[in-house]
Amino acid sequence: MSDEIAAVGWDAIDQALAQVYGEQEPKHYGTLIPYSLGGQDPLDGISVYKSETSIPHWHFVTYGFSELYEKEFENKDYSGYGFELTFRLVRQHDEEEPPAWALNLLQNMGRYVFNSGNVFRAGDYLDANGPICLDADTQLTALAFTHDPELAEIDTPNGKMEFIQMVGISEDELEAMQTWNTLGVLQAGMKQIPSYTTDLTRTSLLQNPEVAEAVVRGMEEDGSNTGFLFVDQLAWEVEKKSWFNKPSNVVQLGAKQAAVISKLLRGRILKDKDLTLVGQQITIIFKAGPQVGYSENGQEITITLNKAAVEELSQRLIPQESQFTISSLVGVSFQILKTHIKNQEGAVVKTIG
Structure with a gap:
């Protein structure tokens, strides 16, 4: 590969993941036709690892929100939009392939960012106005964003970038995040969603009295972070x-x-x-x-x-x-x-x- 098309940003992401997963070879889902040439999928690819951290789950990591190849964005400090998305999804013991809907969801997030220019940061939320997995009987109808618990911010030749983890949340959890703050609600419910892993079958965190009390107390003491x-x-x-x-x-x-x-x-x-x-x-x-x-x-x-x-x-x-x-x-x-x-x-x- 010549210097002109060296995937320096891609390599930096791979190096960060190698520190967590060692020699594990991820399942990688690439894009056949680039978005810039009329393809449907804006992200260049998504890698999926089998993780046993906290509970067995799939760990999805995107390639494409940051600058994977040469530097194109004017901002020298950050690579591209300054982040890649990750997503942790409960893995069934007999599951050998990650669910396609999760790959589609991440590509949809790519379309949203590329078309609107809005970026995701820890503490953000997004109402999906329906199940995050269309065919599932699930209470999770929105998404929250936090820092990936295993992947820290990295410096790449194209600038800094962080790994922002997407978490499936219910309608009342979204409301609690709006009226208090996203990270506070996620932290309060950490025992039920270890490593902020998404489980389509779970019930609302607010059914736990301790979490519900923490939200009420947080709103009364701090007010809302939603300006x-x-x-x-x-x-x-x-x-x-x-x-x-x-x-x-x-x-x-x-x-x-x-x-x-x-x-x-x-x-x-x-x-x-x-x-x-x-x-x-x-x-x-x-x-x-x-x-x-x-x-x-x-x-x-x-x-x-x-x-x-x-x-x-x-x-x-x-x-x-x-x-x-x-x-x-x-x-x-x-x-x-x-x-x-x-x-x-x-x-x-x-x-x-």
Whole structure:
């Protein structure tokens, strides 16, 4: 292999894995047609190791989020996006091949990053809006991201990169991470998910009273780490009243995220931290302040709430279709709209509200 196409980044990842797995030859799943040439899979490859750490499981490691060959990104400090993804999945005793759905899931993560430019860091989460394995009867419908417990950050000739592990989580675990913080919830449930291994058959960590108490305590003491929340259904509409009345502004929210936003308002505003809701067309910033009110600046709306207004609003934000006002906020009402959850084919599989 010539110097021009030396896989220096790839070799650095292999060296890090050799320190964990020694001579074990992984199962490797390469990509036939590169993404840059019109191929379907953005990642160059995925290696899968048999691990016995904590419990028997498959350990998936991606190749492609970092720069595997020559340096192309402008940022000299980091290789590519600065990470590769890993994923640990419970392995059955008679299982000789890793499940194809997990490989597809990792490639889907590649499509998300390559198309959006959004990167994953420890502490992030992502709602899958359905089972992470489509055909499985599982409660795991979202993903959390943390540091891989066995693979530390490495320096490569193309810059630094870290191994970010993806963990399957349930809907109520996602809500707990939003209203407290991701790493705190994962740490609290470590006994049930050793090495942050994903088990499609497990029940929610919050069924364990110790974990549930840790989440409540953490939210009360720390507030929420979620300063930004991306909201699919978010709008600021001007509702025309009768001829004699001034127009009223309406904040529209989807029922699916109403309860989470309710908890976030308490976990952020009551701790004097802002909460920013980011929609496709509008951004709404909630701030703490003694004077309740709102201001408009183009596509950015700022709503200031005091403690009493937070309490009143958070009680009204429930996953049920409705429209209401809060007593101290003049000129603004809130509307909860139905949320329709769709599958990959676009068919509605669940309606909330």
